[in-house]
Amino acid sequence: MAGRRKISRVGGAGVTVALAGLVLGDFVLVRRNRLTPGVPLSVFEALAELQWALLLAGLAALLLFSIKPGRRQAAAGMLLIVLLVLALLGFLGSAAAELSEAGGSFTRVSIGSSMWLALFGLFIVLTDMVGRARLGLVGNVLLAVGFVAGLAFSALAGAYHFLSPVLEFISHRDRFFAELGNHLFITSLSIGLAAAIGLPLGLLIFKYRSPRASVFAVLNIVQTVPSLALFGLLIAPLAFISGEWPLLRSLGVRGIGWAPAVIALTLYGLLPIVRNTFAGFAAVDKAVMEVGRGMGMGPLQIFARVELPIAAPIILSGLRIACVQNIGNTAVAALIGAGGFGIFIFQGLGQSAIDLILLGTIPTIVLALCADGLFQMVMQLFTYRRFLT
Amino acid sequence: MIRIENVSKRYEKSYAVRNLSLTVAKGELCCLIGPSGCGKSTTLKMINRMIAPSSGTITVDGVDVHEVPVATLRRRMGYVIQSIGLFPHMTVLANIQVVPRLLRWEESRSRKRALELLELLGLSPDTYGGKYPAELSGGQAQRVGVARALAADPQILLMDEPFGALDPISREHLQNQFLAIQQELHKTIVFVTHDIDEAVRLGTKVALLRDGRLVQYGSPEQLLAAPADAFVKKFVGLDRALKRLSRLLAADFLHPANSVARQAPPELLEAEFRRLEGSDCARYLWVTDEENRLVGWVDGNNTTEKRLNMLEDLVEIDPADISVRPGYSLKQALAMFVQQSVACLPVVDDERRLQGEIRLADVLKS
Numbered sequence: 001m002a003g004r005r006k007i008s009r010v011g012g013a014g015v016t017v018a019l020a021g022l023v024l025g026d027f028v029l030v031r032r033n034r035l036t037p038g039v040p041l042s043v044f045e046a047l048a049e050l051q052w053a054l055l056l057a058g059l060a061a062l063l064l065f066s067i068k069p070g071r072r073q074a075a076a077g078m079l080l081i082v083l084l085v086l087a088l089l090g091f092l093g094s095a096a097a098e099l100s101e102a103g104g105s106f107t108r109v110s111i112g113s114s115m116w117l118a119l120f121g122l123f124i125v126l127t128d129m130v131g132r133a134r135l136g137l138v139g140n141v142l143l144a145v146g147f148v149a150g151l152a153f154s155a156l157a158g159a160y161h162f163l164s165p166v167l168e169f170i171s172h173r174d175r176f177f178a179e180l181g182n183h184l185f186i187t188s189l190s191i192g193l194a195a196a197i198g199l200p201l202g203l204l205i206f207k208y209r210s211p212r213a214s215v216f217a218v219l220n221i222v223q224t225v226p227s228l229a230l231f232g233l234l235i236a237p238l239a240f241i242s243g244e245w246p247l248l249r250s251l252g253v254r255g256i257g258w259a260p261a262v263i264a265l266t267l268y269g270l271l272p273i274v275r276n277t278f279a280g281f282a283a284v285d286k287a288v289m290e291v292g293r294g295m296g297m298g299p300l301q302i303f304a305r306v307e308l309p310i311a312a313p314i315i316l317s318g319l320r321i322a323c324v325q326n327i328g329n330t331a332v333a334a335l336i337g338a339g340g341f342g343i344f345i346f347q348g349l350g351q352s353a354i355d356l357i358l359l360g361t362i363p364t365i366v367l368a369l370c371a372d373g374l375f376q377m378v379m380q381l382f383t384y385r386r387f388l389t
Numbered sequence: 390m391i392r393i394e395n396v397s398k399r400y401e402k403s404y405a406v407r408n409l410s411l412t413v414a415k416g417e418l419c420c421l422i423g424p425s426g427c428g429k430s431t432t433l434k435m436i437n438r439m440i441a442p443s444s445g446t447i448t449v450d451g452v453d454v455h456e457v458p459v460a461t462l463r464r465r466m467g468y469v470i471q472s473i474g475l476f477p478h479m480t481v482l483a484n485i486q487v488v489p490r491l492l493r494w495e496e497s498r499s500r501k502r503a504l505e506l507l508e509l510l511g512l513s514p515d516t517y518g519g520k521y522p523a524e525l526s527g528g529q530a531q532r533v534g535v536a537r538a539l540a541a542d543p544q545i546l547l548m549d550e551p552f553g554a555l556d557p558i559s560r561e562h563l564q565n566q567f568l569a570i571q572q573e574l575h576k577t578i579v580f581v582t583h584d585i586d587e588a589v590r591l592g593t594k595v596a597l598l599r600d601g602r603l604v605q606y607g608s609p610e611q612l613l614a615a616p617a618d619a620f621v622k623k624f625v626g627l628d629r630a631l632k633r634l635s636r637l638l639a640a641d642f643l644h645p646a647n648s649v650a651r652q653a654p655p656e657l658l659e660a661e662f663r664r665l666e667g668s669d670c671a672r673y674l675w676v677t678d679e680e681n682r683l684v685g686w687v688d689g690n691n692t693t694e695k696r697l698n699m700l701e702d703l704v705e706i707d708p709a710d711i712s713v714r715p716g717y718s719l720k721q722a723l724a725m726f727v728q729q730s731v732a733c734l735p736v737v738d739d740e741r742r743l744q745g746e747i748r749l750a751d752v753l754k755s
Contacts, residue, residue: 291474
């Protein structure tokens with residue numbers, strides 16, 4: 001067995017990035033107040049000896065696990081990564097608490113480059129090990145739940161209280177949850193609309209040849225328009241419509257706000273959904289359809305029992321791409337007054353307040369990762385689904 | 390019984406099938422054969438209404454197929470095609486259960502039936518039942534295809550070049566197995582093929598088509614012995630005699646085997662050779678172990694001393710290299726005779742147990 005295991009290049013590279021980042025980069029930036037430039041501190045300066053020694057030892061152990069990544073090693077590695085990330089964040093929080101206490105109440109402790117590199121490196125190793133450990137749906141979900149629980153526990157215990165993005169969160173708490181609601185509303189409404197239009201459209205152009213080329217041409221052009229431009233282009237016509245129909249205006253349809261954002265994002269979501277729906281149905285072998293017919297299945301039975309289940313994973317992956325893409329693009333929609341996490345990003349940009357930018361960026365990324373994970377889970381259910389009862 | 394009467398299928402400019410009449414009696418395996426484009430597949434597909442005839446009628450047991458609801462009609466006929474078309478998202482068992490489920494059988498009954506069929510086709514239900522089609526070899530997949538067609542126990546099977554895409558070894562294996570199953574089940578089968586060897590080997594009737602017309606219809610023997618015209622003659626080929634051999638089974642030409650046990654005393658060996666002297670198969674004495682399994686042979690052309698050594702230092706052989714199975718056709722046996730350049734071959738069963746021997750002289754006489 002041992003002879004068949006190879007050194008995992010991806011895993012090795014990830015650990016190297018994490019290690020180099022941690023050792024060479026700045027662990028935290030300490031600023032006298034929210035807007036002044038910071039003083040960088042390395043991991044050795046910011047953390048107690050025991051703390052950084054523990055982190056380095058953990059990374060070294062992870063390197064060992066990725067040299068001979070069998071199933072067990074990979075599973076152990078995944079667990080180690082979760083613990084390492086929790087430790088990193090915990091140590092960071094405690095360092096921030098100490099530095100803040102020493103520097104006075106306006107002191108801000110932000111996250112430095114070494115932290116980002118370490119997280120990035122560990123993420124790479126994690127993606128590599130997830131594939132090798134093959135824990136299955138239950139195992140992966142358990143690990144994710146464990147991670148989130150650890151994070152939540154530390155947060156509730158106040159471990160991150162002195163980190164500057166957390167301070168930003170605390171001072172914008174109500175606004176944060178309102179924008180989370182806006183973000184989710186815009187993304188889910190646009191994806192829902194894109195699916196409602198895109199799924200039937202994909203099926204239609206699969207069944208009928210003639211509109212196929214033109215539909216793809218239009219959707220491709222839409223996809224090439226920069227999102228900001230598309231938002232802008234919709235302002236004038238929507239303002240006009242809103243002026244003409246008071247009913248729509250009372251629903252909130254205006255030149256700015258959520259309406260143009262939802263329309264533009266729906267258009268963006270269409271291409272991946274239509275393309276994958278088409279590709280999914282096109283992937284169904286003609287012989288399979290013929291046999292279905294020859295065995296006495298009606299057109300509806302063939303669609304429901306043969307075509308749809310075979311096409312489903314590809315269709316779902318189209319929805320997944322559209323969803324992740326729209327979560328990111330929704331951030332831009334803040335510029336036309338639609339709200340969402342983009343608000344913090346653009347405010348932060350205006351004030352050169354990195355921590356405020358992070359307050360908008362981190363949850364956007366987390367949302368996208370969650371959506372991605374959710375779709376992967378559903379797709380896995382479809383792939384492994386046993387039709388035996 | 391399937392009766393095709395004056396059936397034509399006309400496309401815009403040409404006829405795919407022209408005025409075809411053909412009757413397949415119950416329990417017959419009728420091979421439709423001919424060059425590509427002769428209308429054999431079209432004919433098959435008109436029976437289960439995958440294609441509608443332009444004129445003429447097709448009846449099954451006296452009922453016009455167009456008077457039966459199309460789904461009902463098709464669920465009563467097993468359908469197997471060359472590209473198999475297993476449902477990739479269903480397990481092997483679920484694939485076999487498709488028609489029983491369409492017919493709303495009790496789940497336990499349809500599952501039991503599927504397990505039986507896997508067994509019948511030589512696929513262990515425990516190993517293969519839960520697999521997905523992507524995990525099967527071509528031969529295994531087509532076995533499942535056949536099992537699926539048999540699932541609802543239809544009286545009629547329609548098979549469109551079912552073994553055409555398989556490699557020669559799996560094809561032959563599957564043909565043998567299929568023949569054995571048909572001998573048990575007695576389905577009425579319409580079997581499209583472009584391979585005359587396959588038609589001669591499997592068919593109880595062969596219908597040769599050309600340009601949508603029936604050229605000759607009869608038993609394989611009739612076709613081989615008395616080709617209706619030059620076209621048929623050319624189509625069945627110059628090796629007609631060889632092809633006839635493919636219809637005869639080794640099991641029907643079995644002689645008692647001349648064998649000796651591995652532990653036999655030398656006197657017995659010599660006595661055996663003396664007894665054999667002058668007979669057709671005097672040269673070889675098969676050697677078997679305690680359980681009558683073939684393990685080797687002694688060549689009578691050697692000196693007595695050497696013969697004894699041969700028994701003592703017997704070189705174990707793989708029986709597959711020198712023996713024939715009872716289910717082999719004489720054509721296969723002949724190939725083995727030529728390959729080994731011997732006049733006599735042992736016949737063994739699946740467990741290598743010696744069943745008898747066959748003789749070249751019999752093959753040449755038949």
